[in-house]
Amino acid sequence: xxxxxxxxxxxxxxxxxxxxxxLVHSRAKPAVPFAGLYRIIDFSxxxxxxxxxxxxxxxxxxxxxxLMRHLGTGEAWDFIGRSRGxxxxxxxxxxxxxxxxxxxxxxxxxxxxxxxxxQCDEVVIxxxxxxxxxxxxxxxxxxxxxxxxxxxxxxxxxxxxIHQFGAGIVDEEDRIVDWEEKPKEPRxxxxxxxxxxxxRKYLLDVLREDKSEIDFGMHILPKAxxxxxxxxxxxxxxxxxxxxxxxxxxxxxDVIKKGSGISxxxxxxxxxxxxxxxxADRSPARFGKTANLKCSMISSGCDxxxxxxxxxxxxGVVVEEGAFVKDSILFTDCQVEKNAVVDLAIFDKxxxxxxxxxxxxxxxxxxxxxxxxxxLYTGITLVGxxxxxxxxxxxGRNCIIHPKTREDxxxxxxxxxxxxx
Amino acid sequence: MKPATLAMILAGGRVDELxxxxxxxxxxxxxxxxxxRVIDFALSNLMNSGIERIAILSQYRSFSLINHIxxxxxxxxxxxxRGISILPPYIGSEGAEWYxxxxxxxxxxxxxxxxHRPEEILIxxxxxxxxxxxxxMISYHHEKNADVTMAxxxxxxxxxxxxxxxxxxxxxxxxxRILNYWEKPQEPQSEWVSLTVFCFKPEVLFDALxxxxxxxxxEFGRDIIPQLMRGNYNLYGYKFHGYWGYTRTVEEYxxxxxxxxxxxxxxxxxxxxxRTNLEHRDIRDCQPVLFGDDVKVQNSLVYxxxxxxxxxxxxxxxxxxxxxxxxxxxQCVVFFNNVVGENxxxxxxxxxxxxxxxxxxxxxxxDDSVNDLVTVIGWANSIPEKTRIGKGxxxxxxxxxxxxxxxxxxxEVLR
Numbered sequence: 001x002x003x004x005x006x007x008x009x010x011x012x013x014x015x016x017x018x019x020x021x022x023l024v025h026s027r028a029k030p031a032v033p034f035a036g037l038y039r040i041i042d043f044s045x046x047x048x049x050x051x052x053x054x055x056x057x058x059x060x061x062x063x064x065x066x067l068m069r070h071l072g073t074g075e076a077w078d079f080i081g082r083s084r085g086x087x088x089x090x091x092x093x094x095x096x097x098x099x100x101x102x103x104x105x106x107x108x109x110x111x112x113x114x115x116x117x118x119q120c121d122e123v124v125i126x127x128x129x130x131x132x133x134x135x136x137x138x139x140x141x142x143x144x145x146x147x148x149x150x151x152x153x154x155x156x157x158x159x160x161x162i163h164q165f166g167a168g169i170v171d172e173e174d175r176i177v178d179w180e181e182k183p184k185e186p187r188x189x190x191x192x193x194x195x196x197x198x199x200r201k202y203l204l205d206v207l208r209e210d211k212s213e214i215d216f217g218m219h220i221l222p223k224a225x226x227x228x229x230x231x232x233x234x235x236x237x238x239x240x241x242x243x244x245x246x247x248x249x250x251x252x253x254d255v256i257k258k259g260s261g262i263s264x265x266x267x268x269x270x271x272x273x274x275x276x277x278x279x280a281d282r283s284p285a286r287f288g289k290t291a292n293l294k295c296s297m298i299s300s301g302c303d304x305x306x307x308x309x310x311x312x313x314x315x316g317v318v319v320e321e322g323a324f325v326k327d328s329i330l331f332t333d334c335q336v337e338k339n340a341v342v343d344l345a346i347f348d349k350x351x352x353x354x355x356x357x358x359x360x361x362x363x364x365x366x367x368x369x370x371x372x373x374x375x376l377y378t379g380i381t382l383v384g385x386x387x388x389x390x391x392x393x394x395x396g397r398n399c400i401i402h403p404k405t406r407e408d409x410x411x412x413x414x415x416x417x418x419x420x421x
Numbered sequence: 422m423k424p425a426t427l428a429m430i431l432a433g434g435r436v437d438e439l440x441x442x443x444x445x446x447x448x449x450x451x452x453x454x455x456x457x458r459v460i461d462f463a464l465s466n467l468m469n470s471g472i473e474r475i476a477i478l479s480q481y482r483s484f485s486l487i488n489h490i491x492x493x494x495x496x497x498x499x500x501x502x503r504g505i506s507i508l509p510p511y512i513g514s515e516g517a518e519w520y521x522x523x524x525x526x527x528x529x530x531x532x533x534x535x536x537h538r539p540e541e542i543l544i545x546x547x548x549x550x551x552x553x554x555x556x557x558m559i560s561y562h563h564e565k566n567a568d569v570t571m572a573x574x575x576x577x578x579x580x581x582x583x584x585x586x587x588x589x590x591x592x593x594x595x596x597x598r599i600l601n602y603w604e605k606p607q608e609p610q611s612e613w614v615s616l617t618v619f620c621f622k623p624e625v626l627f628d629a630l631x632x633x634x635x636x637x638x639x640e641f642g643r644d645i646i647p648q649l650m651r652g653n654y655n656l657y658g659y660k661f662h663g664y665w666g667y668t669r670t671v672e673e674y675x676x677x678x679x680x681x682x683x684x685x686x687x688x689x690x691x692x693x694x695x696r697t698n699l700e701h702r703d704i705r706d707c708q709p710v711l712f713g714d715d716v717k718v719q720n721s722l723v724y725x726x727x728x729x730x731x732x733x734x735x736x737x738x739x740x741x742x743x744x745x746x747x748x749x750x751x752q753c754v755v756f757f758n759n760v761v762g763e764n765x766x767x768x769x770x771x772x773x774x775x776x777x778x779x780x781x782x783x784x785x786x787x788d789d790s791v792n793d794l795v796t797v798i799g800w801a802n803s804i805p806e807k808t809r810i811g812k813g814x815x816x817x818x819x820x821x822x823x824x825x826x827x828x829x830x831x832x833e834v835l836r
Contacts, residue, residue, distance in 0.1 A: 036709035037725070256711065265708040265726065273705050279469070281697055283690040284455035284724035284737070285710055293718050293729075299709040300456070300725050301691070312709070 007140055007197070008120040009053050010108060011044055013128035014061030014101055019244045021375045022348060022384040025403060027066035030128035032248075033331050035255045035264055036299040036314050038271045039070055040242060041128035046269040049077040051136035053124065054084035057114050059107045061091055061100065069275055076272035089114060103214030104194075109207045115200065123203050125196040125216070131251050132193075132239040133267040139233045140197055149202040149229040152176065152221070153195035155239055164241075165191035166217035168232055176230045179222045192217060193235060238262045246378045249346065252312050252329050256297050276332070282315045290321050306336065314349075323353075328360075337391070345381045348403065354391030359383065361394045367417040369398045376400065376418075423502050424474045426559060427539035428467050429530075430547040431523045431617070432460070434481035438670040441799035442773060444818055446485035449547035451674070452756050452774075454681065454690055455722040455737045456704060457697030458489055460547040464505075468496040469694045470555040472543065473503035476533060478526040480510050480519055488701055495698035508533060522639030528630040534623070542626055544641065546617040550666030550677060552693040558659045559620055561595055567657040568625040569649060571599070572618035574661045582606060583669075585615035585642040589658040599656040604643045615642060616661060625654060664688055675771055675795045678737050678754045682720050702757055704740040715746065731763075745780070756800070772798040773818065779806035786812060794831070 017029030024032065030041035048056060056079065060067060073079075074086030089111050091100050101107035108115075108125065115123055122140055134153070143151040154168055162183060169178040169188045180187065196216065198206075206220060213219035224230050238261035242248040254260035282301030287293070292307040301315040306323035314332040319325055322339040331349040336342055340353045343360035353359060365379030376382065376398040384403030389395065393410060396417035405421050415421060433448040442451050449460035467475060475498060479486055486507070493505035508530050510519050520526035527534075527544065534542060541562065543555060553572070562570035573587060573596075585604050588611040590597035603609065619641060629645050638644050649656060664687040668674040681688050699705035707726025712718070717732040726740040731748035738744075738755045745763035754771045761767065761778040768785030778784075782804050785796050794813025798804070801819040810816070811831030820835065829835055 255708075263708070265706065268706070269708075270706055273699055279696070280465075280691045280694045281456070281699065283695070284722040287718045287721050287723065287733075288684070289720045291719055293712045293716055295714050296712050297709045298712065298723075 006055065006120060007053055007122040007124050007136075008115065008118045008200075009048050009056040009124045009126070010111070010115075011041075011048070011056055011058045011126060011128050012104055012107060013041060013058050013067060014064075014107060015127070015129060016062045017129060017243060019375055020242075020248060021245060021372060022382045022400060022403065023245075023248070023346070024063070025348075025384060026063060028060065028062045028064055029243075031067040031070055032242075033314055034131070034242070034248075035252055036297050036312050038264060038269060039067075039275075040131065041067065041070070042264075042269050042271045043131050043133070043267075044126055044128045045077045046267070047132070047134050047136060048124075048126075049079070049270065050268045051134075053136060054079060055118060055120075056086045057089045057111065058086060058128070059089045059101065059111065061107070064088070064090060069277075070272050072272050072274060076274070077270055087114070103218075104216045105207065105220050106211075106214035108203075109211065112204065112207060115204065120200055123198045123200055125198065127194050129243070130193070130239060130241050131262065132235075133237060133262075133269075134195070134235060136195075136197075139195070142233050143197040143231070146174075146231045147229070148197075148231040149199050149227065150221075150224050151197040151231045151233050153193040153235050154190045154232040155193055155235040156189055157191040159186055159189055162186035162189060162191055166194075166221065167191055170232045174232045174234070175228065176225050176232050179225050181218050181222070190232060192221075193239060197233075245346070245375055245380055245382065249329065249380055253310070253327075256295055256310065256312065276315075288321070306338075340389075344379050344397070345383060347383045348385040348387075350386045351383045351389070352387075353389040354393065356391055357389045357393040357395075359389055359395045360397060361414075362396050362417060364417040365397050367396075367398060369400055369420065370418045371420045372400065373418075424472070424537075425540040426472050426474075426543055426555075427534060427537050427541075428472050428475045428543040428545065428555075429527060429534075430460070430463055430475060430477045430545055431526070432477050432479035432481075432483070432486055433546060433548045436669060439668075439674060440671065440815055441797055441817055442671065442674065442771070443481075444799060445482055447479060447481045447483070447548075450485040450489055451548075452739060453550065453678070454688075454695070454697075455739055456724045457690075457695065459550065460486070460489070461695055461697045462550050462552070462693075463545055463547045464496050465693065465695045466551075466553050466555065468498065468696065470553075472555060473498045474537060474539075475505045476530065477505060477507045477547065478520065478523070478530065479507055480526070483507065483509060489698055491698050491700060495700065496696055506533070522644075524630060524633055524641050524645050525639035527626070528634060528639070531627065531630070534626075539623060542621045542623055544619045544621065548668075549616065550668075550688065551616070551661075551664060553618070553661060553663070555618070555620075557595075558618070558661075561659050562620045562657065565596075565598075565657050566655065567620075568622050568654040569646070570596075570620040570657045570659050571646070572616040572661045573613040573658045574616055574663075574665050575612045576614040578609065578612060581609040581612065581614050585617075585646065586611050587613050587615065587658050589613055589660070594660060596657055596659040599650070599658050602646055602650050602656075604647065613658060613660075616665065617642070618661075620659075625649070671771065671795050671797050675754060675769070678771075679735070679752070681722060681737065682735060702740070704757075707740050713746070731761075739774075762806070769794070769812065770796045770798060773800035773802075775801045777803040779804055779808070781807040782810070783808075784810040784814075 013030040168176045240251040285302040288305035294309045297312045299315040303318045305321040306319040309326040311328045316333040318335045320338045323336040325342045327344045330347045334351045337355045341358040368377035379397045381399040383401040387405040390407040395415040400420040435443045588601040666677040710727045713730040723738045724740045727742045730746045731744045736753040739757045741758040743760045747764040752769045756774040762780040765782045796814040798816045799818030810829040815834045817836035
C-alpha cells in the first residue's frame with residue numbers, strides 16, 4: 001500500500017461497558033487488563049499495527065485517563081515517526097456541533113474534521129473492546145476488489161446468539177441485501193463484528209445526510225444496503241466480545257487452554273510496557289520452594305510460594321506459602337497471604353487478602369448478586385481496586401467488594417453469597 | 422541542563438575462562454538475571470544516579486552490545502543532554518589501531534571528553550553485578566578535593582591477589598587517602614580491592630593518559646594508578662559496602678546466577694532499580710509464562726514467553742524457553758529461546774541462546790549424585806535426540822549435525 005492511499009483508522013474506545021461492573025469503575029472498557037500483561041484495546045491496536053496501517057484516531061469518552069496513559073505516544077504499537085501516529089479524539093466543543101458522543105456514527109460525525117484532514121481512500125472503523133486477530137489489509141483488498149462503498153466484517157455465529165448482533169443476509173456475491181439489528185428471530189447466522197471499511201467520500205456523504213442517524217448498525221447500515229454496494233467480508237477465527245463478567249472470565253481462561261484458538265504472542269499482540277511508569281523493570285517471576293503450579297499464566301514480577309491452578313496473574317502478584325488460588329484472575333500487585341484461599345474470583349489491582357481468608361466460599365454459584373444480578377450470576381466474585389479482605393474473612397459467591405474497602409466495612413466474619421460491600 | 426559528570430564504561434572483551442559465553446559477545450553483554458545483561462547493572466546505576474551522558478568503549482564483537490544499547494531510551498538516556506555513545510576504535514589520519522588497553526581506549530577518545538567539558542569523569546567497568554549510587558562517591562571526591570577517587574570493597578584475603586589492592590588511610594567509614602596500591606599482588610597487604618570505578622579530575626586524567634602513551638602497557642589498574650601514585654597527586658579510596666558480583670569463570674558465573682535464588686537473595690533486581698532494554702530480542706512481546714497441567718516449578722526464576730510442561734528446579738529461565746513434558750531442568754541457567762524437548766534431563770548446565778534439545782537428551786549428572794562441574798553449551802546448537810553430555814563439558818557454538826557424537830564424556834570439549 002503506498003502512503004497516499006493508506007486507510008485511516010478510527011478506533012471507537014468510548015464505551016462504558018457497564019456490565020463489567022467494578023472492572024470499569026475507574027477505566028473505560030478497552031483499558032481493562034486482559035491475559036496478565038495486556039489491555040483489551042491491545043488486540044485492535046496490534047491488529048492495526050500488524051496490518052501496516054499507521055494513522056489511528058482513538059475516540060474516547062468514558063473515563064479515558066487510564067486509556068490515554070496506556071496509549072502514551074503510540075510508540076508501543078510502532079506509531080512513531082513523521083507520518084505515523086495515534087491521535088486521541090475526545091468529545092469537544094466548537095462552533096457548531098458540540099456534545100457528548102451519542103452513538104457510534106455520531107462519534108465519527110463529530111470527528112469529520114479529522115477524517116477530512118487526512119488523505120486516504122478508505123476509512124476503517126472498529127471498536128477497541130473485542131478480542132480477536134484479523135488482517136485488516138486483507139479486508140481492505142477485498143473491499144477494493146468488490147468496488148464496495150462499505151464492507152462489513154461478518155462472522156458465523158450460533159443462531160441462539162444472533163440476537164446480540166447486527167445480522168446480515170447476503171447473496172451469492174456476498175453483497176448484503178438485508179439487515180436486522182439484534183433480531184429476536186434470526187433469518188441468518190452471519191453477525192456483524194462492528195468492523196467497517198468505508199470509502200472516504202461515501203462515509204463523508206452518509207454522515208452529512210441525517211444527524212439523527214447516530215448508530216452504524218441501527219441506522220447507517222440498513223439505509224446503505226438499499227444502495228446495493230455493501231459487502232460482507234467473511235471472518236473465521238476466534239472472536240470474543242468480553243462485555244460481561246462471565247464472557248471476560250471465559251476469554252481469559254481460553255488463553256490458558258490448549259487449542260482454544262487464542263494466543264496473544266502468536267497473534268503479535270503488543271502492549272505498552274511503560275504504562276505502569278515504574279523505575280525498575282519487573283524481574284522474572286519468582287517461584288519458591290513450596291510453589292505449586294498447574295495450568296496457569298504467570299507474569300513477570302510475581303512472587304509465588306503457594307498454589308496457583310487455572311489462573312492468570314498480572315505482574316507483581318504475591319501468593320504466599322500455603323495460599324491457594326484457583327480459577328481466578330488477579331490484576332497487578334495483588335497479595336494473597338499465607339493459607340488464604342481465592343476461588344473463582346476476579347481481583348482488580350492491589351487487592352490484599354489476609355491470612356486464612358477465603359474469597360469464594362461455599363457452592364451457591366447460582367445465587368446472583370443482590371444489587372446487580374445481571375452482572376454476577378455464575379459464581380464469580382469481584383473485588384475492586386485496592387480493597388482489603390481481612391484475615392480470616394469469608395466471602396461467598398457472586399459478591400462485589402468495592403474498591404478501597406477496609407476491614408471495618410465488613411458486617412461480620414461471613415459475607416453471604418450475592419452481597420455487595 | 423548540561424551535565425557535570427561524563428561516564429565512560431569499559432565494555433570489556435573476551436574472557437578466556439568464560440569461553441563460549443563470550444564467544445560472540447563481550448562480557449558486559451552476557452545475559453544475566455533471567456532477562457537482562459550484565460551491563461544493565463552499570464547502566465541502571467548510572468540512570469539512578471542521574472548520570473545520563475555516557476560513552477561505552479567497546480571493540481570486541483560489539484554487535485550484541487550495540488543491539489542491547491539501542492538508542493539509550495531504555496535507560497531514559499535520550500534527549501538534549503542525554504545519551505549513550507558507543508565509541509569503537511577508528512582509523513585516524515595517522516593510521517588505524519585497535520585499543521591497546523582500557524587506558525589507551527580512553528586516550529583515543531579524548532576529543533569526545535573535551536567536547537563535553539565535564540567537571541568530572543567517571544570511568545567504570547561494565548561487567549560487574551552491584552548497586553551503587555555514584556553521587557555519593559562523587560561528593561566524597563569533591564569534599565576531599567581528590568584528583569582521583571577509586572571505589573574499593575573488602576574481600577577475603579585469599580581472593581585479593583586477582584585484583585587491584587590498596588592500603589587506605591583509615592580516616593572514616595566513607596573512605597580514606599590511598600597510601601599504597603598494588604596490582605594483583607602475590608602477597609596482598611590489605612583487604613580493600615578495586616571495583617574498577619574511578620572518578621577523575623579531567624586535567625589529571627588528560628595528563629596521566631598523555632604520559633602513559635610513552636609506556637608499552639595501557640591499563641588503568643596496572644599502569645595509570647601506579648603512575649599517579651608516584652606523582653604528587655591526591656588519590657582517595659571510597660569504601661563500598663554491599664554485594665559485588667565479579668565473575669570470571671563459568672563456575673563463578675553460574676554461582677552468581679544461583680545467588681539470585683533462595684529465600685533472601687543478596688541481589689534484588691527490582692529494589693536495585695534494574696532496567697534492561699526490553700526491545701532487545703523483542704522480549705517485550707512475550708506473553709506471560711504458560712504452565713501446563715503436569716508441571717513442577719520450584720526455587721526458580723522464569724521470565725515471560727516461557728512455556729513449561731515439565732519440571733524446573735533451582736534454575737533461571739530467560740524469555741522464550743520451552744520445557745517439554747517429562748523434562749527436568751535442575752540448577753541450570755537457560756538463555757533466551759532455548760527449546761528443550763521431552764524427557765530430557767539437564768543438571769548444572771549453562772545453555773546459550775537459541776539451542777534446541779532433542780527428546781531424551783541428558784546433560785550433566787544422570788541422577789541426584791553430587792554434581793560439581795558446570796557444563797556450558799554454546800549458542801545455536803541442535804542437540805540430537807538421546808545424546809548424553811557429561812559434567813564439566815564445553816560445547817562450542819553452532820556445531821553441525823554431523824559433529825555430534827552420541828556421548829560427550831565429562832570434561833570433554835566439543836568444537
